[in-house]
Amino acid sequence: MTLSVSRRALMKGAGAGFAAALFQPAVRAADSQESQTDWSGWTICDSCNHMPMCGIHFKARGNTVIRIENWNEHPNHFLCSKGISTLQRLYNPNRLLYPMKRTVPKGAADPGWVRISWDEAIKTIAEKLNAVKEKNGADRVLFYCGDPKEPRPPVMRLARYFGSPNYCCESSVACNLAYVHALELSYGAEIAGGPSPKTKCCMIVGKNGSWASPHGFFRNLLAQKARGLKLIVSDPRRTKVAEQADIHLQVKPGTDGALAWGMIRVLVKEGLVKREFVDKWCTGYEELVKYCEAFTPEYVEKETGVPADDVVKAARMFADGPSSMMLPGQSIPHQGNGCNNVRAYSLLMALTGNVDNAGGSTFNNWPEDYIRWDEGYTKTFIDQAWFNKPEQKARRIDREFAPVWNEMQVLCSPNKLPEMVEEGRIKAFAGFGTNLLI
Numbered sequence: 001m002t003l004s005v006s007r008r009a010l011m012k013g014a015g016a017g018f019a020a021a022l023f024q025p026a027v028r029a030a031d032s033q034e035s036q037t038d039w040s041g042w043t044i045c046d047s048c049n050h051m052p053m054c055g056i057h058f059k060a061r062g063n064t065v066i067r068i069e070n071w072n073e074h075p076n077h078f079l080c081s082k083g084i085s086t087l088q089r090l091y092n093p094n095r096l097l098y099p100m101k102r103t104v105p106k107g108a109a110d111p112g113w114v115r116i117s118w119d120e121a122i123k124t125i126a127e128k129l130n131a132v133k134e135k136n137g138a139d140r141v142l143f144y145c146g147d148p149k150e151p152r153p154p155v156m157r158l159a160r161y162f163g164s165p166n167y168c169c170e171s172s173v174a175c176n177l178a179y180v181h182a183l184e185l186s187y188g189a190e191i192a193g194g195p196s197p198k199t200k201c202c203m204i205v206g207k208n209g210s211w212a213s214p215h216g217f218f219r220n221l222l223a224q225k226a227r228g229l230k231l232i233v234s235d236p237r238r239t240k241v242a243e244q245a246d247i248h249l250q251v252k253p254g255t256d257g258a259l260a261w262g263m264i265r266v267l268v269k270e271g272l273v274k275r276e277f278v279d280k281w282c283t284g285y286e287e288l289v290k291y292c293e294a295f296t297p298e299y300v301e302k303e304t305g306v307p308a309d310d311v312v313k314a315a316r317m318f319a320d321g322p323s324s325m326m327l328p329g330q331s332i333p334h335q336g337n338g339c340n341n342v343r344a345y346s347l348l349m350a351l352t353g354n355v356d357n358a359g360g361s362t363f364n365n366w367p368e369d370y371i372r373w374d375e376g377y378t379k380t381f382i383d384q385a386w387f388n389k390p391e392q393k394a395r396r397i398d399r400e401f402a403p404v405w406n407e408m409q410v411l412c413s414p415n416k417l418p419e420m421v422e423e424g425r426i427k428a429f430a431g432f433g434t435n436l437l438i
């Protein structure tokens with residue numbers, strides 16, 4: 001069965017009720033012999049690797065789920081946009097259900113897909129990958145794993161025993177790891193958590209935590225606001241989070257670096273820098289003072305569209321201790337030079353002495369063998385050690401265009417994959433759960 005619904009219409013009507021109405025016909029035929037009694041229940045979402053998962057309250061008609069909503073009493077709600085879209089994953093009539101093989105050469109209007117067995121699919125793939133390995137070398141095959149993240153450890157292991165160090169995933173394209181990488185460059189670790197009862201001021205940058213953050217992030221934010229938290233939000237959009245802000249810095253997309261450096265300049269010029277912290281823990285302060293000189297509030301207003309007065313007010317509010325925390329979102333590293341823009345925002349924490357203090361920004365302290373929810377493997381996972389060997393890193397495709405990333409990260413960056421294919425550096429792509437548009 002096919003439904004002719006445009007992508008735009010689908011996106012516009014992405015609410016659960018719409019999804020239920022859209023996809024229900026696809027299963028109704030199969031369900032017609034069964035009871036059509038309405039009932040409801042509770043479950044958990046398995047659409048990502050957040051542990052513990054978020055709670056779902058669902059409504060069903062017979063064996064068909066017709067609505068997904070927050071399980072309000074569950075410790076982890078609200079559902080993020082992925083969780084709330086579960087009906088699409090269950091019932092979209094265009095889901096791929098079996099191995100399919102193209103029978104018409106690429107370029108034809110109809111690829112001529114035919115269903116094949118799993119045995120044939122696996123045998124065909126293995127033969128083709130081994131042929132590339134024999135002719136060109138194992139590192140000419142790039143392995144890639146998208147989201148959800150459960151398949152990542154086995155795909156990584158497959159790449160390792162195939163002999164290719166070119167194992168990439170959605171996180172190593174530009175997503176969370178770019179943000180982590182930026183913070184690791186400045187602090188050696190990523191910031192974790194959200195504002196606590198001891199946080200006096202929180203600055204959230206490019207992050208709509210009402211829709212995109214799990215674990216009751218927005219509920220906690222509202223609770224902290226109710227007890228007096230000061231909130232600064234930098235976001236081009238008027239999001240639910242921005243609506244809670246004491247100061248909403250409506251920055252033009254892509255100009256975050258200028259805004260961050262403008263705030264840094266205010267701290268320096270107004271003597272708001274915590275020198276005892278900086279002198280003890282930081283390097284390069286004199287260079288920072290020189291570099292920020294150009295970012296006057298007027299210049300920042302011109303670049304970013306944020307009124308000069310608001311830049312000054314935000315810097316003062318952030319510096320007004322005893323405890324402020326910074327939460328840069330994952331949209332920032334998606335900009336050109338985004339890694340350095342995250343680093344610029346993160347400097348505000350060190351300059352005001354808000355690093356690892358009560359109510360300030362805290363860093364992850366993963367136990368030695370903790371299973372990272374976003375990568376699915378442990379620090380002592382033996383395959384990770386293989387990928388981290390210098391001889392494997394030297395064979396990775398990101399060695400030349402992203403040498404710092406190559407040095408620091410166990411996952412390869414595929415960001416120049418089209419060029420690598422054109423140049424013949426990559427001959428085969430083994431993608432698992434992959435949307436190449438990312």
Ligand code: SF4
Binds near residue numbers: 049214
């Ligand atoms: S964060 Fe989103 S995708 Fe992950 S478990 Fe919660 S609702 Fe599901």
